[in-house]
Amino acid sequence: MPDFLTVEYAAQPLWLWFSFLSLICVLLWVDLGLLNKKDGVVSAKKSAIMWACFASLAVAFGFYIYFGYQPDPQFYNDPTNLNQQAAVQFATGYLLETALAFDNIFVIGMVFTFFAVPREYQHRVLFWGILGAIIFRGIFISLGAAIVNEFTWVLFIFAAFLLYTGGKMLFSGGDEDEPELNLHNNPVFKFLKKRLRVTDEITNHNFVVRKPDPLTGKMTRYATPLLLALLMVETVDIIFAVDSVPAIFAVTRDPFIVYTSNIFAILGLRSMYFMLSAAVERFKYLKYGLAAVLVLIGIKIFWNFLLYKELHIVPYLEAHWSLMLTIALLGGSILFSLWKTSGKGPAHEV
Numbered sequence: 001m002p003d004f005l006t007v008e009y010a011a012q013p014l015w016l017w018f019s020f021l022s023l024i025c026v027l028l029w030v031d032l033g034l035l036n037k038k039d040g041v042v043s044a045k046k047s048a049i050m051w052a053c054f055a056s057l058a059v060a061f062g063f064y065i066y067f068g069y070q071p072d073p074q075f076y077n078d079p080t081n082l083n084q085q086a087a088v089q090f091a092t093g094y095l096l097e098t099a100l101a102f103d104n105i106f107v108i109g110m111v112f113t114f115f116a117v118p119r120e121y122q123h124r125v126l127f128w129g130i131l132g133a134i135i136f137r138g139i140f141i142s143l144g145a146a147i148v149n150e151f152t153w154v155l156f157i158f159a160a161f162l163l164y165t166g167g168k169m170l171f172s173g174g175d176e177d178e179p180e181l182n183l184h185n186n187p188v189f190k191f192l193k194k195r196l197r198v199t200d201e202i203t204n205h206n207f208v209v210r211k212p213d214p215l216t217g218k219m220t221r222y223a224t225p226l227l228l229a230l231l232m233v234e235t236v237d238i239i240f241a242v243d244s245v246p247a248i249f250a251v252t253r254d255p256f257i258v259y260t261s262n263i264f265a266i267l268g269l270r271s272m273y274f275m276l277s278a279a280v281e282r283f284k285y286l287k288y289g290l291a292a293v294l295v296l297i298g299i300k301i302f303w304n305f306l307l308y309k310e311l312h313i314v315p316y317l318e319a320h321w322s323l324m325l326t327i328a329l330l331g332g333s334i335l336f337s338l339w340k341t342s343g344k345g346p347a348h349e350v
Helices: 014-035 044-067 082-114 119-150 154-172 175-181 187-195 225-251 255-283 286-308 319-340
Strands: 208-212 219-223
Touching (some): 082 119, 082 225, 082 255, 082 286, 082 319, 119 154, 119 225, 119 255, 154 225, 187 225, 225 255, 225 286, 255 319
Antiparallel strands (some): 208 219
């Protein structure tokens, strides 16, 4: 193995990072290059199978974390059973990020409706949107890891933010989402419309097309509404990352666990969209379970880093308790949602 591959980045050798990113690239190539290389409507059944495959890969990766990963002790409270702690944190992070990604489904549906994106082109937009999300999450997580591991007190800011966000979700009735859905007044949309030539309609799956300028007749590049939809999907992910990144750092400080759990959750987002977009209203109470999880994680930070580590007045709250409570809260809110909406019939598509 070349020496440079043994150099460590974020406490793990470069070969491990390259191996993980290579796996992600292969999965994306199989998705767009083999399984979905032709435009077409992705059925709910096919989406469910794709999501199950991505979830199975996440489970398999969790087994690697448990049996083959070499955690750095600096990111863990207990120097014993590091692999068990890492695996539990990966599972908790994956479940949390998957639940947080659910909110994206509704907003992405609103973006597609606003730009009148045909269903046969939605998969292409989401594919490139997911690719951008992988890159941006890498940047955010790298910055977050550098800050959190250098200044541990920043976690208290994250905790306060999570408590505020969770409390707002519990008591506001969901009104906090409305500004993000008003795309006419969105500053990013206004900026793009002012500086880009945009076609009036979508005629194929291209993000950019060449057509004659109406004044000069010269062939000119025009953005299509698909490109605007893609850029707005990226904007949506950045907005939701404001909640997502602090939440995952509250679960684990290990940068490799943070990034991998994030990426596996993002990979499943596209499949979740096609699988659940037609029934998103059936999960209307999930936000309350998610809000409770955010509050729980915020409390956990103050419990472990202030009451335990600094004041020594409480026992350490182990990661497996967070995992069990996360499963109970999210699972309970999903089951309650399905029960409460069981007599309303299928919801219309977003």
